[in-house]
Every structure is written in C-alpha cells, then in structure tokens.
Amino acid sequence: MFLKKRSNLSRLLAYAGGHRKLTVLGCVLSGAAAVLGLVPYVCVWLVARQALAVFPAVTEAEGLARWGWMAVWFAVANIALYFAALMCTHIAAFRTARNMRHAGVAHLMELPLGFFTGNRSGELRKIIDDNAALTEDLLAHKLPDLTAAVVTPLAAIVLLFVFDWRMGLLCLLTMVLALGCMMAMMGGRNAGFFHRYQREIEKMSGEAVEYVRGIPVVKVFQQTVYSFKAFYNAIQSYSDLASQYAMSCRAGQTGFLTCINGAFALLIPAALLLSSGGNGLEVLADFIFYALFAPACGGMINRIMYASESVMEADEAMMKMDEILQNRPLPRAAIPEKPKGHDITFTDVTFRYPGAARPALDHVSFTVPEGSVAGLVGPSGGGKSTAAALIPRFWDVESGSVRIGGVDVRDMDRRELMEQVAFVFQDTRLFKVSVLENIRMARPSATLEEIRSAAHAAQCDDILEKLPQGIDTVVGTRGVYLSGGEAQRIALARAILKDAPIVVLDEATAFADPENEALIQKAFAKLMEGKTVLMIAHRLSTVKDVDSILVIEKGAVRERGTHDQLAAQGGLYARMWRDYLQAAAWKVGKEAAV
Ligand SMILES: Nc1ncnc2c1ncn2[C@@H]1O[C@H](COP(=O)(O)OP(=O)(O)OP(=O)(O)O)[C@@H](O)[C@H]1O
Numbered sequence: 087m088f089l090k091k092r093s094n095l096s097r098l099l100a101y102a103g104g105h106r107k108l109t110v111l112g113c114v115l116s117g118a119a120a121v122l123g124l125v126p127y128v129c130v131w132l133v134a135r136q137a138l139a140v141f142p143a144v145t146e147a148e149g150l151a152r153w154g155w156m157a158v159w160f161a162v163a164n165i166a167l168y169f170a171a172l173m174c175t176h177i178a179a180f181r182t183a184r185n186m187r188h189a190g191v192a193h194l195m196e197l198p199l200g201f202f203t204g205n206r207s208g209e210l211r212k213i214i215d216d217n218a219a220l221t222e223d224l225l226a227h228k229l230p231d232l233t234a235a236v237v238t239p240l241a242a243i244v245l246l247f248v249f250d251w252r253m254g255l256l257c258l259l260t261m262v263l264a265l266g267c268m269m270a271m272m273g274g275r276n277a278g279f280f281h282r283y284q285r286e287i288e289k290m291s292g293e294a295v296e297y298v299r300g301i302p303v304v305k306v307f308q309q310t311v312y313s314f315k316a317f318y319n320a321i322q323s324y325s326d327l328a329s330q331y332a333m334s335c336r337a338g339q340t341g342f343l344t345c346i347n348g349a350f351a352l353l354i355p356a357a358l359l360l361s362s363g364g365n366g367l368e369v370l371a372d373f374i375f376y377a378l379f380a381p382a383c384g385g386m387i388n389r390i391m392y393a394s395e396s397v398m399e400a401d402e403a404m405m406k407m408d409e410i411l412q413n414r415p416l417p418r419a420a421i422p423e424k425p426k427g428h429d430i431t432f433t434d435v436t437f438r439y440p441g442a443a444r445p446a447l448d449h450v451s452f453t454v455p456e457g458s459v460a461g462l463v464g465p466s467g468g469g470k471s472t473a474a475a476l477i478p479r480f481w482d483v484e485s486g487s488v489r490i491g492g493v494d495v496r497d498m499d500r501r502e503l504m505e506q507v508a509f510v511f512q513d514t515r516l517f518k519v520s521v522l523e524n525i526r527m528a529r530p531s532a533t534l535e536e537i538r539s540a541a542h543a544a545q546c547d548d549i550l551e552k553l554p555q556g557i558d559t560v561v562g563t564r565g566v567y568l569s570g571g572e573a574q575r576i577a578l579a580r581a582i583l584k585d586a587p588i589v590v591l592d593e594a595t596a597f598a599d600p601e602n603e604a605l606i607q608k609a610f611a612k613l614m615e616g617k618t619v620l621m622i623a624h625r626l627s628t629v630k631d632v633d634s635i636l637v638i639e640k641g642a643v644r645e646r647g648t649h650d651q652l653a654a655q656g657g658l659y660a661r662m663w664r665d666y667l668q669a670a671a672w673k674v675g676k677e678a679a680v
Pocket residue numbers: 203439440442446464465466467468469470471472473
C-alpha cells in the first residue's frame with residue numbers, strides 16, 4: 087500500500103517535468119532549514135551551562151553574547167532557508183498544477199464528443215480545478231513540511247542523547263508514546279477516513295447543486311422541503327462520519343496531547359534524582375535544554391501527522407486525474423483520407439451506448455446523396471439523434487461504418503471532419519461573449535461583413551436591432567437574455583457562416599412562438615441551400631417536401647421514401663401522418679371555437 091502511495095506521489099511529480107528538480111531542491115532546503123532550527127536550542131543549552139558554571143556571578147560568564155547571537159543567526163538562517171525552500175516548491179507546484187490542468191484538458195479534447203453530452207461540464211471543471219488546487223497545496227507546502235517532519239526527529243534524536251542520555255530517553259519515550267497514540271488514531275477503524283471524508287464532501291456538494299437546480303420545480307409544484315431528502319441525507323451522512331471520527335479520536339487525542347505536553351512531569355523528578363549526586367547546576371543546564379526541547383519535539387510529531395495527509399492527498403489527486411484519464415480517446419487515423427464528395431452513407435451500422443444492454447441502432451443502412459435533404463422521423467427514443475451524432479463522431483460505431491464521400495469518418499482527420507459538418511443542436515448553447523463573437527466561432531477568420539450577412543440570412547436582424555449594442559452586445563449579462571427561438575437563430579447564423587457542405591440539423595421548434603418559428607424555417611432554408619442535409623424532424627410538416635424520409639423505430643430503419651410514397655404505403659409513417667393531421671385539425675378547431 088505504501089508503495090502504491092509512493093508511486094502516486096512520483097506519478098504526480100512526473101507532471102512537474104523539468105521543475106521536478108526544483109521540488110527536490112525545495113525539499114532539501116526545507117530539511118536543512120529544519121536542522122538549522124535545532125541549533126538555537128543547543129545555544130540555549132550552552133548559555134545555560136556557562137551561566138550556571140559561574141552562578142551567581144552570571145555576568146562574568148564567558149561567551150554568553152556569542153552563543154546568544156549564534157542562536158539569533160541560526161534562527162534567521164532557518165527562516166531564510168525555509169523561505170527559499172518555499173519559493174522553489176511554489177514555483178514547481180504552480181508549474182505542476184498547470185501541467186496537470188493542461189494534461190487533463192488535452193485528454194478531454196481527445197475524448198469522443200458524446201462524452202460531453204449530459205451535464206458533465208461542472209463535474210469536469212471541478213475535477214480539473216480541485217485537482218490543481220490539491221496539487222498546488224501539496225507540492226508547495228505539504229511536501230517540504232513532510233521532508234522537515236522526517237529530517238527533524240532524526241536530528242532531534244541525536245541531540246536528545248548528546249547532553250544527558252537519561253533525560254533524552256525520557257523525552258524520546260514521550261515522543262514514541264505520542265507517535266503511538268497518533269498511529270492508533272489514524273489506523274484501525276479510522277484507516278481510509280480521508281478518502282471517505284472526501285467522498286462525503288463530494289456527495290454533499292453534488293446534492294447541494296441538485297437542490298439549487300430543483301428549487302423552481304419545488305416551488306412550482308408546491309413540494310415540501312422533504313423533496314430534498316437526498317440533500318438532507320448527504321448532510322446527515324457527512325455529519326455522522328465527522329462526529330464518528332471525532333469521537334473515535336477522543337482517547338488517542340487525549341493520549342497524544344498528554345504525552346507531548348507531559349514530558350515535564352517526567353523530567354522534573356528525573357532532574358531532581360540526577361542532581362542528588364551533587365552536580366545540581368550541570369543537571370539544571372541539561373534540564374533547561376530538555377524542558378525547552380520536549381515541546382518542540384511534540385510540534386515535530388504534530389507536523390508528521392499533518393504532513394502524512396499529503397500522501398493521502400497525492401492519492402486523492404491521482405485518483406481524480408485517473409477518472410479523466412481512464413476515458414479512452416477516439417482513435418486517430420494513421421493516414422487520414424480525404425472525402426471524395428459530400429454524400430453520407432450508413433452501412434450496416436450498429437451502435438450501443440456505453441453500458442447499455444440494447445443497441446440504440448441495430449444494423450442501420452441508408453444513403454443521403456450529395457446535395458439532397460433527408461428527414462429522420464419516428465417515435466421518441468427510436469434512435470434519430472443517435473444516428474445524427476455518429477456523423478461528426480460523437481461516438482464511434484460498434485460495427486458497420488459511417489462514410490462521407492466514400493471515406494469512413496474514422497479514417498478522416500478530425501479537423502477535416504469538423505470542417506465538413508455543421509451540426510445544429512436542439513438545445514442551443516451561446517457563450518457569454520458578444521453576439522458577433524458567438525457567430526464568429528464558426529469561422530474565426532470571417533470578416534465583419536460576412537458575419538453580418540450570416541446573421542441576416544439567419545433572420546437575426548430584429549434581434550440585433552433590439553439589443554442595446556447591436557451585434558456587439560454580450561449575451562447573458564446585465565439582463566440581456568435571448569429567448570429559445572432567438573438563441574436558435576443566432577446558432578443558425580453560426581452554422582450558415584461555417585458554410586460546411588454537410589448539415590446535420592436537430593429541428594426543435596417546439597418552444598418557438600409562431601413568429602419565431604416562421605423565421606427559423608426561413609433560416610433553415612438558407613442554411614440548407616445546396617448542402618447535403620440530414621434533418622431530425624419532430625413535426626412531420628417540416629419533412630413533407632424533403633427528398634427522402636427515413637422512418638426510424640427501435641433502432642432500425644422501418645420505412646424509407648418520399649412523403650407521398652410513404653403516406654400511400656399505409657405503414658408507420660402513414661399512421662404518424664394521419665395522427666399529425668388529426669392533431670392539427672383539432673388545434674385549428676379549438677382555436678376557431680375560442
Ligand atoms: N447518452 C446516452 N446514453 C445512454 N443511452 C442513450 C443516450 N442517449 C440516448 N440513449 C438511448 O438511446 C436510444 C435512442 O435515443 P435517441 O435520442 O437517439 O432517440 P430519438 O429518436 O432521437 O428520440 P427523441 O425523438 O425523443 O429525441 C434511447 O433508448 C435512449 O434512451
């Protein structure tokens with residue numbers, strides 16, 4: 087176990103790169119500073135011995151000022167060396183944390199896009215940031231302190247026996263007992279506490295986020311606070327663990343404090359006993375040294391206790407990093423191929439989400455010829471979004487292939503693939519930057535004119551007119567919020583600016599008001615001009631006039647053809663179309679009656 091922990095620490099240090107040496111230098115300096123810190127105690131002993139040798143004519147004692155100044159210089163040297171040590175470890179720690187952040191983010195960039203679907207952004211940020219904070223604290227403070235904590239007692243043991251081995255033995259005894267109490271506190275039932283404690287904190291913060299997110303639902307549905315039982319339970323479980331730990335440490339902590347502070351209780355009778363031989367003043371000088379040094383030894387043990395946390399923290403930091411690293415990146419093509427056209431072909435594609443029992447797509451084959459528009463329709467959960475997501479490699483297929491212009495998407499350079507496909511999601515995400523920058527993201531080299539014309543094509547003119555600084559208005563700040571339909575039009579402007587030959591559209595007009603909807607349809611039409619389009623349609627009216635329709639149900643293509651062909655077939659699509667017409671008639675009838 088110790089080996090594993092050590093290797094975690096060295097794995098962590100591997101991120102320091104060239105700065106690893108600086109960390110080592112910092113630790114060496116910290117160890118040296120700790121040893122220098124012991125010298126003033128020796129000086130005090132020398133002063134006491136000289137003074138007591140000429141007692142009561144203390145002023146005649148030789149070298150008092152010299153030892154006094156020596157104590158001061160060594161104390162100053164100790165501080166200076168420790169300061170230099172911290173400088174080294176801080177520089178190395180910041181660099182290491184930065185390298186770890188880079189490594190984490192670089193790995194994330196290699197992961198399939200599907201990894202980021204769902205609500206993982208907060209969680210990932212927390213892992214990367216917490217890890218960096220943990221690493222900084224560990225390498226900047228805890229590691230040099232750990233070195234000092236190990237070096238000082240070794241030097242202290244030597245010192246303990248230099249002046250009077252009997253009093254030294256007593257001090258050592260109290261140190262060993264204190265160490266024993268500390269080990270008892272950290273072992274047994276409490277072993278692994280740190281890890282459990284971290285888990286409980288994570289659970290509690292996760293539930294707290296859920297709690298805050300759920301407040302509107304609770305208010306709307308007039309739920310009671312009991313709906314947040316999970317949050318309450320998480321707090322309770324954290325509090326139980328912390329109290330349990332505190333209670334289990336009672337005996338150990340009492341013993342520990344008694345030992346490190348109780349050395350006097352043993353030193354006084356020992357000194358009285360030793361001075362009975364007539365060498366009282368010598369014994370008194372030794373006693374003064376041990377009386378001052380014993381509490382310092384207690385402090386050292388305290389440092390060992392806190393510094394040993396650093397090993398656990400290294401474990402924790404590496405474990406968190408592993409959570410990210412264990413996600414396998416998408417394989418890169420060794421020799422990327424260039425597509426020879428812009429048609430999309432699915433050949434016998436089977437795909438299963440990680441951990442899912444059933445495949446979301448089961449032996450699906452279809453082709454969308456270059457420059458044509460295909461509509462994907464079908465019942466909810468049938469696999470439409472999954473099929474669309476396989477084109478820009480949100481995930482890789484389990485078997486079969488997805489091809490663009492005859493080339494498997496897995497054999498294309500990732501940048502090339504991203505240039506080929508514009509993807510418009512159902513839930514549009516705009517960044518907290520200006521509308522201009524939000525659109526420009528699609529093509530950073532685009533001129534202002536090109537961006538304005540994309541915004542115009544996406545029917546954004548009315549949005550830009552009402553925004554306080556027009557296209558330069560920053561979205562999401564100072565009360566500038568866009569409706570779902572407006573945000574989608576900005577996203578469409580982004581896709582239009584990208585001007586990719588293939589467009590994958592997840593049509594979601596459910597939340598748009600009729601006026602917005604008409605504008606969005608116009609923007610769609612502009613975006614689709616001359617492109618190969620795969621459009622997921624939630625309302626059949628959208629795909630009525632497209633070149634071909636694929637009806638997907640339970641992961642398989644059930645029907646394919648034009649609207650007229652499918653409506654005449656009397657199958658699933660015909661039924662869906664009938665239901666759609668009925669629903670539309672019912673809606674019109676209802677509106678007419680009002
Ligand atoms: N990220 C995911 N992880 C695991 N399973 C998923 C994930 N996304 C979708 N699924 C499952 O895959 C199947 C197909 O889902 P998909 O979203 O592709 O259907 P859809 O036809 O687009 O549905 P809708 O019209 O409701 O958007 C469903 O059974 C769904 O539960």
